[in-house]
Amino acid sequence: MGQSNTYRRYERQIVLKEFGTAAQEKLFRAKVLVVGAGGLGCPALQYLSAAGVGYIGIVDFDKVELTNLQRQVLFTVDDIGKPKAKVAAEKLKLFNPEIQFSVYEEKLGTANALEIIGEYDIVIDGTDNFATRYLVNDACVLLGKPLVYGAVLRFEGQVGVFNYPDKDGSPGVNYRDLFPQPPEPSTVPSCNEAGVLGILPGIIGTMQAAEAIKIITGIGRPLSNIIVSYNLLNNIYFECMVSSAGNNDINFPKSKAAFKSFNYEWFCGNTHHSGEISPEEFDELRKNENVSIIDVREKDELPVIDEFPVTQIPLSRFELGVSAIAEKNKIVLICKSGKRSLSALKLLTERYPDCIAYSLKGGIDAWKMKLHQK
C-alpha cells in the first residue's frame, strides 16, 4: 500500500482536528504490548490494529478453547486447540498488513517480563489472575512504563491507567496503591467460577485500547490516578480518584534483581500445598503471616538461631512432640541443611493432612548465607 492509501485508511480519525496527521504518526511509531489475548486482549488488539499502532506485541501461552469464543472475538471454531497469540497475530496481520507483530507464546514470569516489557512504550494488562497482574504492575513500575489496567467479573469491570507520570513528573499511582497486597485466592471468584457476560470484556478491553491511544497521541485526559468501576446491568460508570497509598514498607520488589527472585505465585497464595520453600519465601511468609517455626535439629546444634523465635522438637523425638504443634498457624520446619526438616514435613503432613507446613530449603545454613549476602 502506498503512502496515500495508508493515510486514506485512517482518514476518518486524521480529519479530527484534535488528532490530525501528527497523532496518526505517533501511533505508527508506537509499540504496545498486550499481555493476554483473551476477553480483554482480543478487542484491545483489534482496535489498536485498526487505529494503526505500528508495533504490537502479544503475550499468551494459552490455546483457544470452545468456552473462550463467547467473548474472545478474534477466534473461530477452527482455531480451537491453536495457540492464541499466534492465531491473533495472523488474523490481525490480514486485517492490517502494515502493522508489525511480535508473538510471545510463553507465560510472562519474572525471568522474561523485564526483557519483554522493556521493548515497548505501553503495556495493556489483559491477564486473568492476580499473580500476573502484580507481576506486570511491578515490572512496569521498575521500567517506568505506563500500564493500562482492566479487569472484569460477571457484569462489572474496572479500568485505570497506572504509572503514567503527570506534567510535574510525579510517577502516577499503580496497582499497589489500590491493593498493596493480593486478596486471598478463595475470596475472589474467577470468571471460570463466577462467569462473565461476553460483551463486558469487549467494553472494558476497548476502553483499555482507547486509553492507550490517548496516551500515545496525547489527546484528552487519560485515566491516570483514576479507577473506573463500570456496571453493565445498572449503567453505572463510577470514577474514583486514587492517591499514593504511601506503602513503601510493603513487600514488593524494589530493584530488577529483587523482581527476578520474587515469587508471585507464592505472594498471591497460589501455592497451598505443603512443600519446600526458599529462604526468600520463608522471609516473606514470616513478614506477612503468623507462622510457627519448628527447629528439628538435636539439642545444642550449631548455628544458633536467634534471628526469630523457634520451637525445638528434634527429629528423633518428632513423632512424640508433633501433637503439640498441629495448630492453625502455618508451620515452617527447619534444620541445618533442609534434609531432616523434609523428613519431619513428611511425618507431620501424614499425621495432619490438613495442616499447612513447609520445609526450609537448604536449611538454616542457606538462610544465614542469604542474610550475609544482603
Next chain:
Amino acid sequence: MEINVLVFGQITDITGKGSLKFTDIKSTGELNQLLLKTYPLLGSVKYLMAVNKRIIHENTILMNEDTIALLPPFSGG
C-alpha cells in the same frame, strides 16, 4: 445525618444489595466496624473504600450525605 454506601462486584453477594444507607456514622473506621458487625463475611474479603469518589487509605471523617463506595479487586480478563 445520613450516608450512602455503594457496593460493587462480589461484595454485593455479602450485602445482598448494591446500595445501603446508614445514619449517625462519624468516620470510615466506625462505618467499617458497623459493616463487619452487620455482615461478618466482609471480614474475609479485601475492598477499597472511596469517600465521595476518592479512594482513602486512612480513617476519614464522614459528613452528612457523603457517598462511600466499596470496591473489591477483580482479576478476570
